[in-house]
Amino acid sequence: MTSDARGSRFEALGAYLPSTVRSTPDLVASVEQLPDVDLARITGVTERRVYDRRPEAGEDSYGLALKAAQDALAHSRYDAADLDVVVSASITRFxxxxxxxxxxxxxxxxxxxxxxxxxIHFDVSNACAGMLTGVHLLDRMIRAGIVRNGLVVSGEQATRVAETAAREISDSYDPQFASLSVGDSAMAVIMDRAVDDADRIHYVDLMTCAEYSHLCLGMPSERTEGIALYTDNRQMHKEDRLRMWPAFHGDQLAKLGRTFADEEFDYIVQHQVGTRFVDYVNLTGAREFGTEMPESLSVVEQFGNTATTSHFLVLHRHLTAGTARRGARYLLVPAASGVVTGALSATITNLGV
Structure with a gap:
């Protein structure tokens, strides 16, 4: 195959959300040792989706991913047999x-x-930047002419870390406190070659700063059975960490002789850590780039932090709500343990959802 300079596009998007909704007050009530803390005010998360424990529900990590992939294929012009690549990006692999x-x-x-x-099929593991990492790799494969299309999918049974935190957390400064903001979901995106500028991924670049990798660690619990997430929120969200994205993105644009304002983004999607985090990152970006940020899209209030799937869940809800401007340009900004940052720029007009 010859190289295609036009690159790739998002062709179809699929989603699956468990039907069970758990409110933040209900979750806080289950944490015996937590003092009177207004978790909804701190995180901005009012509810989240939670997997069904019954085996027949098929809502483990794999089952969630499968349902999202099937939904993406239902909105795609491709059948599963047409796919050249399948990439799984789940952090939770139950x-x-x-x-x-x-x-x-x-x-x-x-x-x-x-x-x-x-x-071709392979898994990637890059914390909450997993799906964007899969998109990055598939974009490069399509641009190189190695493949024609592919699927990137992730199913996250993230509330398992919330269950561990509910058993073990002692106060709001506990390293598992951030685990109380997560939710379960699955997303899948099908990509193929761009045919015009109406639907096109302009660029996707990622950067890892391993110096801070110890600030957020997922692992077996140190105290009880189950998986746990240990996060140093104060250090993770310090200003120099928040400045990593505009510094990296600005450098990448400078190599092209462009500025952030030149990109004329219509929408920006930050990682859905919490409402305060989204606001702080956007404020930092505005200050560092010296220009106003585009309209910020978010669903963290309703679904919490859904890990690898968060950017595409925001995109899916935005598009299915019917409020998206056709031909709009989107900026997706990862923020993951590692620490990972970067930028994905895409124009979206005819994405199937």
């Missing part, structure tokens, strides 16, 4: 109850069950 999978890969299992039997 399947068959409490079994946590490393091998066989979720991508391989999903490709087989979907019917994408000839597709």
């Amino acid at each position: 399947k068959d109850g409490d079994d946590f999978y490393f091998e066989p890969s979720f991508a391989g299992l999903l490709a087989r069950e979907l019917g994408a039997r000839r597709a």
